[in-house]
Amino acid sequence: MYGRGTFDMKGGIAAMMTAAARAVSRGPLRGDVIVACVADEEHGSLGTAEVLESFTADAAIVTEPSHLEVTLAHKGFVWFDVEIEGRAAHGSRPDLGIDAIAKAGHFLVALEEWGRRLADGPAHPLLGTGTVHASVIHGGEEPSTYPARCRITLERRTVPGESADSVERELTAVLDQLATTVPGFRHRLTRGLHREPFEADPEAAIVRTLTRHAERALGRPPVIRAEPFWTDCALLDRAGIPCLLFGVDGEGAHAATEYVDLASLDRLTEILTGTVADFCA
Known part of the structure; x- marks a missing residue:
């Protein structure tokens, strides 16, 4: 079935609603x-955060599209704004001005080097290593003046074992090194939205129950995988x-052409129905 949202994630919504009704009817x-x-x-997952204020559960299944593969981990993320401070002056007065954009160039080079160090560092068995990239940059007013500031927004994707605090310490070390080695380098750091990475216990009852029903429906053990993006699983896991x-x-999440494979939708509904009925038996 083709249409916006069929894969991500109206198919999952249809499957979980139907599976719940069928499990109860049994x-x-x-x-x-x-x-x-x-x-x-x-x-920001405000919906799940609000649900968790009023409800808890013994287990949960998030039906984000996964190609009928059991997803047991995903990355987190943290956003930062780094504002590089210069000094405004007319373009004819280099003796007065400090070019914040030029100073920011030193930071962008250091950011790229930080990314290389992450790629060469210890890797999670399913997710690999964390990453970092510059997302947005703003700076300058007009061609004839030295820019007083340049703001760079960056994103650091995290793996289990990393946190917003540990990432901020890494970033602060990068900035402190620049402040020591680059003349006139001054900055301000602001932490933005952050979400934790997720890793399930493969021996948890809900994991074993769903995996068993998936193997029965698929005729083979399901693939065990992880996702590079963030999902509500992390909030549920943190809530215990x-x-x-x-x-x-299917294919096409966030793309112009999107579809869900209807045979997989039937399989998902079957697996969820069996898992709910078995887990709650």
């Missing part, structure tokens, strides 16, 4: 089944709810 369950259709997962990610096959 007979009484020992526990409640919560179907949470939430907003804002693409940014064992969880994993498992969803449909």
Whole structure:
């Protein structure tokens, strides 16, 4: 089925709603089944955060698309604004001006080097290493003046074992080194939105139950994988709810052409139904 959102993630919503109804119709369950259709997962996950203020659960399944592969980990992220400070002056007065954009160039080179060090460092078995990149840059007013400031927004993708605090220490060390070695280098650092990485316990009951039903439905053991992007799994896990990610096959998330494979949608619904009924039996 083609259409915007069919893969990410209307297919998952349809599957979990149908699976919950079917599991309940098979007979009484020992526990409640919560179907949470939430907003804002693409940014701050305010929907899931609000759900967790009022509800908890013994386990959870996030039905983001995963090509019917069991997803047990994903990266986190943290955003920073680095404002490089210069001194405004007319372009004819180099004796008065400090070019914030030129100073920012030193930081961009150091940022690239930081990324290389990360790529060469210890790797998570499923996710690899963390990464860093410059996302947005603003600076300058007009051609005939020295820019007083240049602001760079960067994103650092994190793996399990890393945190916003540990990343800030790394970034501060980079900036402190520049302040020591680059004449006139001054900066201000501001931390923005951050979300933690996620890693499931492969021996958790919900993981073992879903994996068993997936193997039965697929006729083979499911692929175990991780995702480079962030999902609501991290919020659920931090709230003490064992969880994993498992969803449909298809293509085109956030793209002009998007589709869900309907056979995978049927398989997902079957696997979720069996998992709910078994887990709550």
